[in-house]
Amino acid sequence: MNKLGNAFDIVVEQSFDFLSPEYAELFDRSAATAFQHPIWLHSLYTRLAPEAGATPLVVVVRYRATDALAMVLPLLRIRRGPLRTVEFADLRVSDYLAPVCSPDVFSQLLDDAAACAQIRRLVRPFDLLRMVKLPDGRLAIENLLGASGRVSMDTNAYATVLVAPFEQWRASAIDRSYQKELAKKYRRLQKKGALSFSCCGDVACVLEALDVMRKFRGPRFHAQGDGDLLQRPKYYGFYSDVALRGLGSFVRLYAMEMDGEVIAAVLGLCHRGTFLIIMSAFDIAGYRSQSLGALMFEQVARDCIERGDQMLDFTIGDEPYKKLFGAQPSPMWAITQAGSTAGAIALFALKQAPWLKLAGKRLSDLRLQPARTETPTH
Known part of the structure; x- marks a missing residue:
């Protein structure tokens, strides 16, 4: 059961410096993947996010007593068609998505009711919370965000032990x-x-x-x-x-x-x-x-x-050639949560009609056009 606590300060920092020494130290001791590396996220937020009309939503958690970084949750706000979505920082270039945090600190956050509530407040508003490409065995981000359980994606990742x-x-x-x-x-x-x-x-x-x-x-x-x-x-x-x-x-x-x-x-x-x-x-x-x-x-x-x-990772995709090199499949996971009536209707429709699910996938992969001032594109 979650307990009330006051160990953390939690804010959104749209201009968070992913090349800072403090983030490098956090990343090194975290359970994050290569796609949350300082260089990767710095370039994604500075080069791709503006082009996609995406707004940075970087949730930064610090220890109140020391002001040291405890967790960074690299997210984006993106309008996809009529829906306001909140997603991991991906924009079609990242294969694995995860919070930047150690397992111990993540457990502390899950045990802190006030911290969980604040994170969930900062992430809203949205019509649809959409977290895909979650690697098997990683931190349960759905518990932190109060979302329903993860479901398996229709694709796997493949890696071979060297x-x-x-x-x-x-x-x-x-x-x-x-x-x-x-x-x-x-x-x-x-x-x-x-x-x-x-x-x-x-x-x-x-x-x-x-x-x-x-x-x-x-x-x-x-x-x-x-x-x-x-x-x-x-x-x-x-x-x-x-x-x-x-x-x-x-x-x-x-x-x-x-x-x-x-x-x-x-x-x-x-x-x-x-x-x-x-x-x-x-x-x-x-x-x-x-x-x-x-x-x-x-x-x-x-x-x-x-x-x-020790490992050669062919990342996401079920291409047959990967097995020719001894690569073994690992499941990938996704979580979704509706945050409005429009989001609930869209989520229900996607679950009910396979062709709508395919259309939703195509919508999420729409070509990124140059962002316009008046209306963000996707």
């Missing part, structure tokens, strides 16, 4: 026949010219690889609704900013070159012994029968093992 040496991991994770197939294709690829694989170590390499990724991904995703995010200047700026700020620590950008030209690239985040793949691109037109993607992921795994990583 073991050294590389040959041992490959033997245990990849089917023997597929190992032979990849080895054969790699030998054929080597015969086409001077083949190299590397991790970008300077600004020029990063910018070249990102530019090539944008070129390769455009045609590949053209048929998928509104296409690839990298084709949009604001998103390209976001990923470039994250890559350059995090180069050598938080971010790795791998490139495969043939005769000095980039033919494949993989962008990912480094977090607590895990490398999380967030974006990849391959010259499919030029190397259609070479399985460039699979060969690239194999080389990424090799480099991660040599660096001492």
Whole structure:
């Protein structure tokens, strides 16, 4: 049962500094994911939120006695169609969402009735509270917000455990026949010219690889609704900013070159012994029968093992290739809560009609247009 307490001060700080030392310290001792990293959230709030017409809703919890940070809840207010929604800071770029807090402090907050009530007051008003992409086994944000229980999403995340040496991991994770197939294709690829694989170590390499990724991904995703995010200047700026700020620590950008030209690239985040793949691109037109993607992921795994990583995370999506590398599925969760009659009607309709649920998903993924002063877009 919750108890009344006065241990915390809780406010909304729209201009919270995610690059501050105090947030870095909080993040390091928290149970948050790579997608709440200081660099990631700083770029998301400064580059993407204004473009989406989204208002920062950063709930900041401090210890009253010391003014030290206890928790940060990075949220956004976004109008989606007629509905006022409150969501995690995502905007289609984050795969895992979580409060930035240690499990112990989170338990203290749940046990503090006054703190829970204040957080719930600050989050309102909304028509719909929508929290998706919640990883399995993480902090129960629904209890803090007074929302109904989480439900499983229709997609999973996938990760493979890495073991050294590389040959041992490959033997245990990849089917023997597929190992032979990849080895054969790699030998054929080597015969086409001077083949190299590397991790970008300077600004020029990063910018070249990102530019090539944008070129390769455009045609590949053209048929998928509104296409690839990298084709949009604001998103390209976001990923470039994250890559350059995090180069050598938080971010790795791998490139495969043939005769000095980039033919494949993989962008990912480094977090607590895990490398999380967030974006990849391959010259499919030029190397259609070479399985460039699979060969690239194999080389990424090799480099991660040599660096001492324990996990290669392919993140969200049920693409079949992930299982070819021994990746195991992990469920993803979502919570929703109505905050008005309009929200209740929308939530009821989505639960009753599968086609409306699909329409709701498409609504949430609508193309972000430049924000206008008079009416926020989504």
